[in-house]
Amino acid sequence: MLRFPTCFPSFRVVGEKQLPQEIIFLAWSPKRDLIALANTTGEVLLHRLASFHRVWSFPPNESTGKEVTCLAWRPDGKLLAFALADTKKIILCDVEKPESLHSFSVEAPVSCMHWTEVTVESSVLTSFYNAEDESNLLLPKLPTLPKNYNSTSKIFSEENSDEIIKLLGDVRLNILVLGGSSGFIELYAYGMFKIARVTGIAGTCIALCLSSDLKSLSVVTEVSSGGESEVSYFQLETNLLYSFLPEVTRMARKFTHISALLQYINLSLTCMCEAWEEILMQMDSRLTKFVQEKPTTTSVQDEFMHLLLWGKASAELQTLLMNQLTVKGLKKLGQSIESSYSSIQKLVISHLQSGSESLLYHLSELKGMASWKQKYEPLGLDAAGIEDAITAVGSFILKANELLQVIDSSMKNFKAFFRWLYVAMLRMTEDHVLPELNKMTQKDITFVAEFLTEHFNEAPDLYNRKGKYFNVERVGQYLKDEDDDLVSPPNTEGNQWYDFLQNSTHLKESPLLFPYYPRKSLHFVKRRMENVIDQCLQKPADVIGRSMNQAICIPLYKDARSMDCARRLLKFPFLWNNKTSNLHYLLFTILEDSVYKMCILRRHTDISQSVSNGLIGIKFGSFTSASADKVRRSSYSCLDAQFYDDETVTVILKDSMGREGRDRILVQLSLSLVYNSEDSDEYEFTGSYSTRLDEQGSIIPTRTMHFEKHWRLLESMRAQYVAGNGLRKVSCVLSSNLRHVRVFEMDIDDEWEIDESSDDEEEAGGKPVKIKEEVLSESETEAHQDAAALDPDVVIKVEKLDPELDS
Amino acid sequence: MMTNGVVHANLFGIKDWVTPYKIAVLVLLNEMGRTGEGAVSLVERRKLNQLLLPLLQGPDITLSKLYKLIEESCPQLANSVQIRIKLMAEGELKDMEQFFDDLSDSFSGTEPEVHKTSVVGLFLRHMILAYSKLSFSQVFKLYTALQQYFQNGEKKTVEDADMDREDGEKQMEKEELDVSVREEEVSCSGPLSQKQAEFFLSQQAALLKNDETKALTPASLQKELNNLLKFNPDFAEAHYLSYLNNLRVQDVFSSTHSLLHYFDRLILTGAEGKSNGEEGYGRSLRYAALNLAALHCRFGHYQQAELALQEAIRIAQESNDHVCLQHCLSWLYVLGQKRADSYVLLEHSVKKAVHFGLPYLASLGIQSLVQQRAFAGKTANKLMDALKDSDLLHWKHSLSELIDISIAQKTAIWRLYGRSTMALQQAQMLLSMNSLESLNAGVQQNNTESFAVALCHLAELHAEQGCFAAAGEVLKHLKDRFPPNSQHAQLWMLCDQKIQFDRAMNDGKFHLADSLVTGITALNGIEGVYRKAVVLQAQNQMTEAHKLLQKLLTYCQKLKNTEMVISVLLSVAELYWRSSSPTIAMPVLLEALALSKEYRLQYLASETVLNLAYAQLILGIPEQALTLLHMAIEPILADGAVLDKGRAMFLVSKCQVASAASYDPVKKAEALEAAIQNLSEAKNYFAQVDCRERIRDVAYFQARLYHALGKTQERNHCAMIFRQLHQELPAHGVPLINHL
Structure with a gap:
């Protein structure tokens, strides 16, 4: 049985804080007593309920962005997503550490987001959830990227690459819905991969809610014109997602893997580019300069050849070698070439190759899915496109392998060449040459001679293209992000396989063979691969997006407030999805007699079904007793309202008669009273949903609620906004200056409860809570003082507060 | 050296x-x-x-x-x-x-x-x-x-x-320009100088190792060597090359003779030239014995090989030569490969080799270990990791041969696990590789066993996907690169016959398949027996097939050849359900499933699931079969052979029809439509491999379904196709739809 404390107020203050920056967004963690805040500087903060202690802060920075617009928690409470308007990025951040685990860009700034967990069960899904992912068993773990690349993406920085799996969290699908201006709505599976892109909804999204049974998506948009904005409610049907849930889940997981791997490959390539140093070009530039300056007509190649065969160098070559290159410089160049090449080599083998092999593996599995046309074709998975993607990845791996060979031969060439040159230079200076250096086998000599003929050719057309005559250094050309063809493409002549392939008739056209682009750089092939993969990954998003029809549109009201709420937290109108009864709820206010009246619209998630009491208005009658004489004739305006849990709405009211600092009231409104089954028929909405609702204000059925308990006067605080968390039974109230936060524990009556859930059940059961008509002789002040006396903690806290609390 | x-x-x-x-x-x-x-x-x-x-x-x-x-x-x-x-x-x-x-x-x-x-x-x-x-x-x-x-x-x-x-002039110029060693040129000239001899020997040795076909023919090379030895009989390296040359033609006597001569000369020159003569002398003795062991091993004289090896070990132990002992250890593994515990030796060898800084030996050891583990069903990710780590070393030291082996091995492992796309990738990667060792004779690509293996896989992969013309071309290329009498020719011969066999079976030409069995048996006994049983089964000689399969099963179980065990189990199960006792087939299939899951043989696992689902369909629980199929369809469509894809889709539609029996009319019509769609898919797949017998079955089935839906025109079309095919391939009284 419910028991109520005999004294007011119902809610206990557990924390209060003045914050240095204005808060623009706040959201409770769905699982823990943590609240995430975003402030005007672009900082994201995580606070703990207990004394509102700060857990961490994610400072704004150049790369991520500075203008946080909204926040959303993953339903399991392990990840926090926030949107940045200036960089148009979405950042996923671990609750444990303030670091970006994953980020992606969107087309337009995001104004609101919502993260839903899918709760549908089916036998196929369960078997799929239980099935282990084979890729873990077959693919080796991806090695960690070097430390300095951590900042961009944390996924790959941890010791093992299972981070992707960890990031994906539970196998059960969860979907992050993003909404922005001009009807921009996108759905991201697991918060990472775009599975749908909806267009054709007018106005800027201000609230979104995807029902957890995946049957429909509620959207509230705002179309502003001339200082006023018209707010409307839409319901989009998402039946495709619902009926193909197992397929969507599988596809989304694969897609997420694939896009993460693409990112990994990209980062590996960046690492490789960094390992390649400009110093390696020194040989090219020195030689080019030499050609430009030297007066003789002999070519560089001849000069070196002569030096090799006859042991004599022209005066010009001697100056080049002795004065410009110098023995020391040669040594240094040799060392940097070796270190740089070997680190690139390592990266190619351990990172690039294994990354792209994993990618290929996942794509081949995706191909299997796509070929199952009955299941995946309606979702827009295109088998031919995926085969193209596989081919593109194959070509990329071939290219990477070619790079390995080029590095290998370059290393050998340079080593032999430098060794010979070193000895030759020592001889020129008539230094002592160590006998072990002097030894050169016939093979070495041939090697050097070949190197000279191959690499030291002057190429005037190259000079026009790149401003140099030589291309001795051959690794850099693969890593440059240019569209140009390779300066010195590898020689495939004499490769029996390619010769054979050229002359074959059937094999040449074999779809199983991966094309090889002998003249293209690694970067080029990579970009091509990315485009192809992106294309086939984009298609389902378009197809699913197109399937999401706008089923219902209800214009709600015109609002003149929108201007001053440019930076709104907002919340209003507020959408909520009741998972157990599959209902969408919408809380909004209508201006009536200069008072904002709260209205609740509810709809079934399945569009074809209807629900009783679709629209109901709430009037707040009195907060004391029924001895009406003693009560002032107050009218209450609803400032903010939010669902606390499925059965309760937390509301902040403004008492039009109240004194400054004593005019805000926090109320827990129980829905079981609003949707009282006894007289529900009297409250059916008879108007039309196609006309704007505030124009039909008078015919909206309105219930007047009287409160005796479950409310509290908010002392010395211009409370404006509220965020409630029914799971942890806490609420957070924010003042209108956006800096003053007060946290309440809402269930102090639970001290009498053995089981928390029984409370919910009883409330859900709609047990009539008798509003006792208890007479309270004095005003709320006394009541509050009573409470304060009972709770010394609060007193202390109140005393400590800034004197200029709400100014 | x-x-x-x-x-x-x-x-x-x-x-x-x-x-x-x-x-x-x-x-x-x-x-x-x-x-x-x-x-x-x-x-x-x-x-x-x-x-x-x-x-x-x-x-x-x-x-x-x-x-x-x-x-x-x-x-x-x-x-x-x-x-x-x-x-x-x-x-x-x-x-x-x-x-x-x-x-x-x-x-x-x-x-x-x-x-x-x-x-x-x-x-x-x-x-x-x-x-x-x-x-x-x-x-x-x-x-x-x-x-x-x-x-x-x-x-x-x-x-x-x-x-x-x-x-x-043209013809002449061509000839003259070619400065490389030609037979008549060499023989006409006088004695070679030291440099020239050095060059000649190293070039020929490298060719022998990397691309046998490019080297001089055995006869002319021997002539050259004899010429060389005539002027300088103490030239030890020439003896060694002669040994290698004799190995090519599998001449036991001459190769032993050359090898012994090599070490004799080596000991002689070593003893007189070096200050540490004693050391050089003992060392040569040890390696002589070791090489002798290798020689015997190559010719299959395992007993002599073991004796020689023991001798080598004894001398090496006496003189404390750990490096030599390491080599002996690896050879000990090679000799003892048949024994179950031999991998312990190998593990030991790898550890020690790393310790003594012998990367080549260590890498070879790792590769053998990976192979052994892959057959033993160890997780692939660990194996791949090991290969990747050793690859890092190979590239660092640019050990071209080991890189090739490593890639070929990856190809084989991915094939074993039934991931054809990955195997395809690895095979092509190897084929696009140029040799890392720059050879003067213009050889760009090696011609080693690795390449033969990769090409064989490529041919099989093409055949699986129905690209028979392309597969044929690959085989032709193999023939050119590895002439029938060269070392690795057996690889492609087996591959060629297997492909032909599979095609014959698909076309229903069992007599043709039967004639290929002998050839396969000559190259690979187990494979041959298995194929014989398959032919017998197809010819409805159930009893003989069963007997053969049982024998093969016990034999393979003894050998721990899991892949074959599973295949045999599947064939046995098929025998059971074809003789209308699917209940007996169930436990056999479950055993096969357990094995293939344990060893992660994806391809066999999917095959088993298909069989299981079919048995369930016969048993009258199509809903169960359908859920089971959900597991197998995606892997089959991703990596399976075209024929398997068609079979899977065919089975799915059969199950869909069977489970729709209890539905209400509207839902039933929907299910039948879906089944028809799947049947068309199956037909497309069958058409790719030109498997007319199955197309006939599909057409029959489709016609029945259209009839049930009342779509007369479509029905008649399918019936016509069936009629045409049926006239071509009469169904001999065998119930039409009783195979997978």
Whole structure:
């Protein structure tokens, strides 16, 4: 049985804080007593309920962005997503550490987001959830990227690459819905991969809610014109997602893997580019300069050849070698070439190759899915496109392998060449040459001679293209992000396989063979691969997006407030999805007699079904007793309202008669009273949903609620906004200056409860809570003082507060 | 000594000889030095410089060829060289004497033309030294040789001129340009100098290792070697090459003989030349025994091999030679491969090899271990990790051969796990690789076993996907690269016959398949027996097939050949459900499923699931079968053979129809529509491999479904297709739809 404390107020203050920056967004963690805040500087903060202690802060920075617009928690409470308007990025951040685990860009700034967990069960899904992912068993773990690349993406920085799996969290699908201006709505599976892109909804999204049974998506948009904005409610049907849930889940997981791997490959390539140093070009530039300056007509190649065969160098070559290159410089160049090449080599083998092999593996599995046309074709998975993607990845791996060979031969060439040159230079200076250096086998000599003929050719057309005559250094050309063809493409002549392939008739056209682009750089092939993969990954998003029809549109009201709420937290109108009864709820206010009246619209998630009491208005009658004489004739305006849990709405009211600092009231409104089954028929909405609702204000059925308990006067605080968390039974109230936060524990009556859930059940059961008509002789002040006396903690806290609390 | 199979002959010198050809080259060098900057144009000079190295390193060539070569670079110089040689040869002995005297002057003076340490300088000095060592009679001999050489050259030039007029130049040029070693060229010339011999031996050895077909034929190589040994019988490396050459033709006697000779010479030269003679001596003994063991092992004389190995181990232990012991250990593993616990040896060997810094041995050990583990069903990610780590080492030391093996092994592992896309990738990666060792003979790509393996996989993958023409071309390429009598030819022979067998089975030509069984059995006994059973089964000779399969099963279980065990189990199960007792098939199938899951043989696992689902369908629980199929369809569609894809889709539609029986009419019609769609898919797949028998079945089924839906026109169309195919391939009273 419910028991109520005999004294007011119902809610206990557990924390209060003045914050240095204005808060623009706040959201409770769905699982823990943590609240995430975003402030005007672009900082994201995580606070703990207990004394509102700060857990961490994610400072704004150049790369991520500075203008946080909204926040959303993953339903399991392990990840926090926030949107940045200036960089148009979405950042996923671990609750444990303030670091970006994953980020992606969107087309337009995001104004609101919502993260839903899918709760549908089916036998196929369960078997799929239980099935282990084979890729873990077959693919080796991806090695960690070097430390300095951590900042961009944390996924790959941890010791093992299972981070992707960890990031994906539970196998059960969860979907992050993003909404922005001009009807921009996108759905991201697991918060990472775009599975749908909806267009054709007018106005800027201000609230979104995807029902957890995946049957429909509620959207509230705002179309502003001339200082006023018209707010409307839409319901989009998402039946495709619902009926193909197992397929969507599988596809989304694969897609997420694939896009993460693409990112990994990209980062590996960046690492490789960094390992390649400009110093390696020194040989090219020195030689080019030499050609430009030297007066003789002999070519560089001849000069070196002569030096090799006859042991004599022209005066010009001697100056080049002795004065410009110098023995020391040669040594240094040799060392940097070796270190740089070997680190690139390592990266190619351990990172690039294994990354792209994993990618290929996942794509081949995706191909299997796509070929199952009955299941995946309606979702827009295109088998031919995926085969193209596989081919593109194959070509990329071939290219990477070619790079390995080029590095290998370059290393050998340079080593032999430098060794010979070193000895030759020592001889020129008539230094002592160590006998072990002097030894050169016939093979070495041939090697050097070949190197000279191959690499030291002057190429005037190259000079026009790149401003140099030589291309001795051959690794850099693969890593440059240019569209140009390779300066010195590898020689495939004499490769029996390619010769054979050229002359074959059937094999040449074999779809199983991966094309090889002998003249293209690694970067080029990579970009091509990315485009192809992106294309086939984009298609389902378009197809699913197109399937999401706008089923219902209800214009709600015109609002003149929108201007001053440019930076709104907002919340209003507020959408909520009741998972157990599959209902969408919408809380909004209508201006009536200069008072904002709260209205609740509810709809079934399945569009074809209807629900009783679709629209109901709430009037707040009195907060004391029924001895009406003693009560002032107050009218209450609803400032903010939010669902606390499925059965309760937390509301902040403004008492039009109240004194400054004593005019805000926090109320827990129980829905079981609003949707009282006894007289529900009297409250059916008879108007039309196609006309704007505030124009039909008078015919909206309105219930007047009287409160005796479950409310509290908010002392010395211009409370404006509220965020409630029914799971942890806490609420957070924010003042209108956006800096003053007060946290309440809402269930102090639970001290009498053995089981928390029984409370919910009883409330859900709609047990009539008798509003006792208890007479309270004095005003709320006394009541509050009573409470304060009972709770010394609060007193202390109140005393400590800034004197200029709400100014 | 051998390092990676390449003979470095320079350690034990043979004397440099002055030959007439050398004199001609010396004249050329002298001319080049004398003419200085102005006389020869830049382009000509460059060409000459490029020509010099092959001339210095290559074998002796005839004078006319030499002229030709010089003429191509610089006609003017060719002329003067010709004149000077003519003068020398037609003059007196003292002209030659004078020439060598002048030669030594080129180093003197304030501005010498040649630096004494340069390539040309070294050559000059070598020659001058060799000349001054000659006794008078030898000098005279040389002079006569020179005269002879000149006269031959003159004759040839005249002939050439004649031939030029007759045949046109193209053909000649081609021949002349080729400076590389040709049979007649080598045999016509005199003894090779040290450098030339070194060059020749290392080149041939490398070719033998990397691309047998490019090397000299066994006979001519032997002739060359004999020639070489005639002048210098103590040239140990030549004996070794002769040993390798004899191995090629599988000549036990000669190869043993050459090997023993090699070590005899090695011990002799080692004992006299080195200060640590005792050390060199013992070392050679140890390796001699080790090599002998390897030799016996190659010829399959395991007992002798073991004895030789024990000898090697004994000597190595006595002298505390850990490196040699490591080699012995790996060979011990090779010999004991048949035993179950041999991998312990290998593990030990890898650890020790790493400890003693023998990367080559260690990598080989890792690769053998990976292979062994893959068959033992260890997780692939660990194996791949190990291969990747060793790859890092291979690339670091650019061990081309090991890289190739590693990629080929990855191809095989992915195939084993039934991931055809991954295997395809690895195979192509290997094929696109050029050799990392730069070889002078213009060999870009090796021709080792790894390439044969990768190409075979490629052919099979193409055949699986129905690209038979392409597969045929790959096989033809294999035939060209690995002629039937070469070492690795057996690989493609087996592959070829397997593909043919599978095609024959698909087409229903069982007699043809039966005739291929003998060939397969000759190359791989187990495979042959299995295929025989499959043919018997297809020919409805159930009892014989069952007997054969049971025998094979016990044998393979003893050998721990899991892949084959599962295949056999599947065939046995098929026998059961074909003889209408699917309940007995169930436990067999479950055993197969458990095995294939444990060993992660994806391809066999999907196959098993198909069989299981079919058995369930027969048992009358199509809903169960359908859920089971959900597991298998995606992997099959992703990586399976086209035929399997078709079978899977066919089975799905059968199950859909069967489970729709209890539905209400609207839902039933929907299910039937879906089934028809799947059937069309299946038909497409079957058409790709031209499997008409199955297309016939699909058409029959489709016609029935259209009939049930009341779509007369479509029904008639399908019925017509069925009728046509049925006339071609009558169904011999076998119930139409009783196979997977």
